[in-house]
Amino acid sequence: MRSQQDGAGGLRHLVTLDGLARDALTAILDRAESYRRFPGQPAYEGRELAGVTVANLFFEPSTRTRASFDLASRRLGAHVINLDLQSSSRAKGETMLDTIYTLEAMNTDVFVIRDSEAGLPEFLIDHVAPHVSVISAGEAHLSHPTQGLLDALTIRSHKRRFAGLKVAIVGDIRHSRVARSASQVLSTLGTTDLRLIGPQSLLPPEDEFRGAQRFTRIEDGIAGADVVMMLRIQKERMAQAAALDDAAYFREYGLDAKRLRLASPSVLIMHPGPMNRGVEIESAVADGPRSVIREQVNNGVAVRMAVLAAIAATLTRHRRPL
Amino acid sequence: MRSQQDGAGGLRHLVTLDGLARDALTAILDRAESYRRFPGQPAYEGRELAGVTVANLFFEPSTRTRASFDLASRRLGAHVINLDLQSSSRAKGETMLDTIYTLEAMNTDVFVIRDSEAGLPEFLIDHVAPHVSVISAGEAHLSHPTQGLLDALTIRSHKRRFAGLKVAIVGDIRHSRVARSASQVLSTLGTTDLRLIGPQSLLPPEDEFRGAQRFTRIEDGIAGADVVMMLRIQKERMAQAAALDDAAYFREYGLDAKRLRLASPSVLIMHPGPMNRGVEIESAVADGPRSVIREQVNNGVAVRMAVLAAIAATLTRHRRPL
Amino acid sequence: MRSQQDGAGGLRHLVTLDGLARDALTAILDRAESYRRFPGQPAYEGRELAGVTVANLFFEPSTRTRASFDLASRRLGAHVINLDLQSSSRAKGETMLDTIYTLEAMNTDVFVIRDSEAGLPEFLIDHVAPHVSVISAGEAHLSHPTQGLLDALTIRSHKRRFAGLKVAIVGDIRHSRVARSASQVLSTLGTTDLRLIGPQSLLPPEDEFRGAQRFTRIEDGIAGADVVMMLRIQKERMAQAAALDDAAYFREYGLDAKRLRLASPSVLIMHPGPMNRGVEIESAVADGPRSVIREQVNNGVAVRMAVLAAIAATLTRHRRPL
Numbered sequence: 024m025r026s027q028q029d030g031a032g033g034l035r036h037l038v039t040l041d042g043l044a045r046d047a048l049t050a051i052l053d054r055a056e057s058y059r060r061f062p063g064q065p066a067y068e069g070r071e072l073a074g075v076t077v078a079n080l081f082f083e084p085s086t087r088t089r090a091s092f093d094l095a096s097r098r099l100g101a102h103v104i105n106l107d108l109q110s111s112s113r114a115k116g117e118t119m120l121d122t123i124y125t126l127e128a129m130n131t132d133v134f135v136i137r138d139s140e141a142g143l144p145e146f147l148i149d150h151v152a153p154h155v156s157v158i159s160a161g162e163a164h165l166s167h168p169t170q171g172l173l174d175a176l177t178i179r180s181h182k183r184r185f186a187g188l189k190v191a192i193v194g195d196i197r198h199s200r201v202a203r204s205a206s207q208v209l210s211t212l213g214t215t216d217l218r219l220i221g222p223q224s225l226l227p228p229e230d231e232f233r234g235a236q237r238f239t240r241i242e243d244g245i246a247g248a249d250v251v252m253m254l255r256i257q258k259e260r261m262a263q264a265a266a267l268d269d270a271a272y273f274r275e276y277g278l279d280a281k282r283l284r285l286a287s288p289s290v291l292i293m294h295p296g297p298m299n300r301g302v303e304i305e306s307a308v309a310d311g312p313r314s315v316i317r318e319q320v321n322n323g324v325a326v327r328m329a330v331l332a333a334i335a336a337t338l339t340r341h342r343r344p345l
Numbered sequence: 346m347r348s349q350q351d352g353a354g355g356l357r358h359l360v361t362l363d364g365l366a367r368d369a370l371t372a373i374l375d376r377a378e379s380y381r382r383f384p385g386q387p388a389y390e391g392r393e394l395a396g397v398t399v400a401n402l403f404f405e406p407s408t409r410t411r412a413s414f415d416l417a418s419r420r421l422g423a424h425v426i427n428l429d430l431q432s433s434s435r436a437k438g439e440t441m442l443d444t445i446y447t448l449e450a451m452n453t454d455v456f457v458i459r460d461s462e463a464g465l466p467e468f469l470i471d472h473v474a475p476h477v478s479v480i481s482a483g484e485a486h487l488s489h490p491t492q493g494l495l496d497a498l499t500i501r502s503h504k505r506r507f508a509g510l511k512v513a514i515v516g517d518i519r520h521s522r523v524a525r526s527a528s529q530v531l532s533t534l535g536t537t538d539l540r541l542i543g544p545q546s547l548l549p550p551e552d553e554f555r556g557a558q559r560f561t562r563i564e565d566g567i568a569g570a571d572v573v574m575m576l577r578i579q580k581e582r583m584a585q586a587a588a589l590d591d592a593a594y595f596r597e598y599g600l601d602a603k604r605l606r607l608a609s610p611s612v613l614i615m616h617p618g619p620m621n622r623g624v625e626i627e628s629a630v631a632d633g634p635r636s637v638i639r640e641q642v643n644n645g646v647a648v649r650m651a652v653l654a655a656i657a658a659t660l661t662r663h664r665r666p667l
Numbered sequence: 668m669r670s671q672q673d674g675a676g677g678l679r680h681l682v683t684l685d686g687l688a689r690d691a692l693t694a695i696l697d698r699a700e701s702y703r704r705f706p707g708q709p710a711y712e713g714r715e716l717a718g719v720t721v722a723n724l725f726f727e728p729s730t731r732t733r734a735s736f737d738l739a740s741r742r743l744g745a746h747v748i749n750l751d752l753q754s755s756s757r758a759k760g761e762t763m764l765d766t767i768y769t770l771e772a773m774n775t776d777v778f779v780i781r782d783s784e785a786g787l788p789e790f791l792i793d794h795v796a797p798h799v800s801v802i803s804a805g806e807a808h809l810s811h812p813t814q815g816l817l818d819a820l821t822i823r824s825h826k827r828r829f830a831g832l833k834v835a836i837v838g839d840i841r842h843s844r845v846a847r848s849a850s851q852v853l854s855t856l857g858t859t860d861l862r863l864i865g866p867q868s869l870l871p872p873e874d875e876f877r878g879a880q881r882f883t884r885i886e887d888g889i890a891g892a893d894v895v896m897m898l899r900i901q902k903e904r905m906a907q908a909a910a911l912d913d914a915a916y917f918r919e920y921g922l923d924a925k926r927l928r929l930a931s932p933s934v935l936i937m938h939p940g941p942m943n944r945g946v947e948i949e950s951a952v953a954d955g956p957r958s959v960i961r962e963q964v965n966n967g968v969a970v971r972m973a974v975l976a977a978i979a980a981t982l983t984r985h986r987r988p989l
Contacts, residue, residue, distance in 0.1 A: 297443060
């Protein structure tokens, strides 16, 4: 894969957090902080993307991530095209590339891609023109970089540091792009105590998440945790892989008030959404004083604005003269 | 249900016309008049909703009402998100609330909700943040407030008064949110002579539409009427409830040129659309000189602009400081 | 059909290129050239359509043409409504007209219509208000005027002239709106040597494409050609009408490097997209140095901007005063 940064260190693409340096990550988080407006404040409106066209190519349905990218783009002045690409009519590699080239020829500057299969974002990075960028909005079980960034921003807002934090992730880690991207960004930013919690069959292969501890009992994993990230369970997969129905999963791995007391008193409870209340998390905990779940959503728009604005600034330097 | 107005009398929500005072209604109609542009004039463009995000949540398909809200929002400078929420994937109360909270966390300011079931708009009013508003774009058989307002604006434009008017509504009153909202707004604005016309089985329960006269013969009801509002028939319901097919319905209740002569010579013919031509209304009447049906559509955009602008002005006072 | 131009020669509608004079065509191409920005340049942004509302009514799915019109409209400042009108729920004439009247009443200024059946664009021209315009984005096998214009612009950019050019069109000419519109515009602009190439059963009736030569062997038709336009094949139709499967079609009519050598060394290879690579065209040719296929897409946005801007300028003169 080509580099995600240009020679001057400017952000060109964002398809994975793996390999991005601390400075690059921190720059995005700082910019995102400047764009963040809390609910009830007027949203940030700017012209950073004036004249920029963003195409959202979602091969996987996603109301919230799509709305987040859509608003982030438009609040910075971009034109947005949302393309309906049902997985059924999925074109093969070559034809997908023709779709991309067609949109490029219409002066599309940024492609936002979400796909349940692996490989498309990297493939596109290798094929788009020098003045075109690719952002992954979720790729298979591999990568969800803007989710990782919004998670990092949420933690930083409350903890002001990453070193020394105990971070627990609970659920189907094996198939989770959220867990992978979070692990990558936190590790680069200095977190060393990462705990992965889930049924044995849903913990990741040994060669992934290097340095993380693994737990099959949630009580062991969340003891003293500063951050607990609950993952959304996929019910069918859970039933198949771990032989757990909703009630059994909640009994074994659900986060309730009692288990919460094992964590640090200042713990942050996170969830990428949408939540299965009463399955992976108790409602009282999801809505309780330690939950920062809605802040994550708020930070998500800010992070996507920051990524888009950083990329647009880089693209400007690669444009052809009029 | 919480009040639709804030302490200062500013419009916060609009889910029903029931209980809104004459002054509040008149203020909306006056504002709508200032936004109205006739076909062939350039549409009004303003910045009243600059920085405002409107989310259209339509659980019921609706091309025209959705387009009307969409244009009203964008012509005043709002960002609009249209969410695809098919009734099949309808989430239960709790999860719907999570969707709302998620969009709130993305700095959505106004939710426009259309739903074939009852209860969601009021439920949301009780749960959204103080800086977020709810507008109903049609709720079950209960309420369609912007339709009621556009009907009132259309009548006011021609008649300059509401007191002393004879208003006839024809069709399936029992299941009609259009009839209920029209009756509420007209009654508050001073109309006392309201006639409900339809097959016995489709007239409303006795405890609704207080003070209205009921007719099962259309000739009796429209005699001398200043306004005749024809409702769109739902063919399946009509067949089931009143044992009438299209032709029989037209024979019994359809508005044709002959029946029209029973009304006042200056009668206004209204219809909320879309029309079943040849079923509830004859084409010559729908397109004739007494028809104001397209004016209703034109007024619809103006009324929705007025409601959105009034709500945005109120929200500004409830925002959190930067 | 009413004229597509108003008394002063201003463009009012565009549903066919047939009958448009050379001056009118040239004016559109000149304007399009001023709007064109190559990939990598910032897209043109203007206010020519400020205050204008464009409704895209697509009865036929079309990702690329719809995106092209959408971007063209928005980059000139229009509000765009995209209406979902699946062919299944296709309304009959009368009801379609009610939809149009409803959107007119919402101050829609321009309708962009794509339809697999014939007749709707002309029907609408005869029914819309004097301040409303109709643009065809593809009508049955009959007309695709903006495609014809973008083809002409692409040729003009490279050849600087139309007279004296040898232009070959290859494929299912009989059912092709692309071929018909190209033939019309090229003929008006001065091209006299037009060759139609395809299986006998897919060549057009004798009374169409007057003056064109017909070939069933591609080698005969493209000899010395300055321009070769390959059409997208419809596989089912090809199998049925000409008893050719993909491989056989490529063998008989596919454009490969060997056949390309029969054309002029400065030949332009064109295709309206989306391409069936390996069926009507070899990938090496589609992506080779003589291909202007992506330029066509780029010119498509510019041409649609030009048509919309010309129409908006005309509409301004037909507006009602405030």
